[in-house]
Amino acid sequence: xxxxxxxAAENGLLIIGRIVCMGxxxxxxxxDLKSRRISGTMLMIGSILAAVYAVFAGGxxxxxxxxGLLTGLIFVLVSKVTREQLGYGDxxxxxxLGTYLGIWKLLExxxxxxxxxxxxxxxxxxxxxYQRGAALPMVxxxxxxxxxxxxxELLS
Numbered sequence: 001x002x003x004x005x006x007x008a009a010e011n012g013l014l015i016i017g018r019i020v021c022m023g024x025x026x027x028x029x030x031x032d033l034k035s036r037r038i039s040g041t042m043l044m045i046g047s048i049l050a051a052v053y054a055v056f057a058g059g060x061x062x063x064x065x066x067x068g069l070l071t072g073l074i075f076v077l078v079s080k081v082t083r084e085q086l087g088y089g090d091x092x093x094x095x096x097l098g099t100y101l102g103i104w105k106l107l108e109x110x111x112x113x114x115x116x117x118x119x120x121x122x123x124x125x126x127x128x129x130y131q132r133g134a135a136l137p138m139v140x141x142x143x144x145x146x147x148x149x150x151x152x153e154l155l156s
Contacts, residue, residue: 017053018150021100025143028093032139038089043096050099061102068098068106090138097146105149113138113145 024046028038054065072095079091098106117136124136 017100020049021097022143022146022150025139025146029137029140029143032089032137036135036137038087038093038139040089043089043092046093046096047099050096054099064102064104065099067103068101069095070098071103071106072096072098085135086138090142093139093142097142101149105153108152109142109145109149111145112148113141116144117141 024042028042032038050065054062057065072091072093075086075091075094076088079086079088094106094110097109101109117138120136120141
């Protein structure tokens with residue numbers, strides 16, 4: 001508990017940003033689950049907030065942000081090549097998160113998200129809830145990956 005209070009004392013603005021990001025991800029997850037679409041308006045707001053953060057975060061964050069953005073752009077290319085097997089909204093969200101978090105935190109998030117989606121896919125296949133080739137909404141898993149990444153940040 002002492003670690004968490006120490007983290008909060010040193011990183012007040014970062015925590016506010018993490019909470020705002022989590023709120024946006026939870027909202028996007030709800031709409032992705034309900035309609036299988038992601039709000040372009042929310043993605044635009046997230047893009048602006050991430051860009052402002054990258055510019056004003058200081059230090060070497062701009063390099064990390066550019067690496068995160070480029071990683072997200074690779075997923076945009078994957079979306080294009082696979083005819084949206086991974087949706088453009090999901091890829092745009094990865095660009096935003098990459099810009100906000102930087103490449104290394106984005107990779108942590110993506111690792112946790114892909115593990116979660118693989119486990120969920122195995123579970124629904126085993127329970128015969130979906131057929132092979134069915135699509136799972138990705139944003140809830142990205143949100144779970146974000147939560148895992150943030151928890152790791154708090155514990156380190």
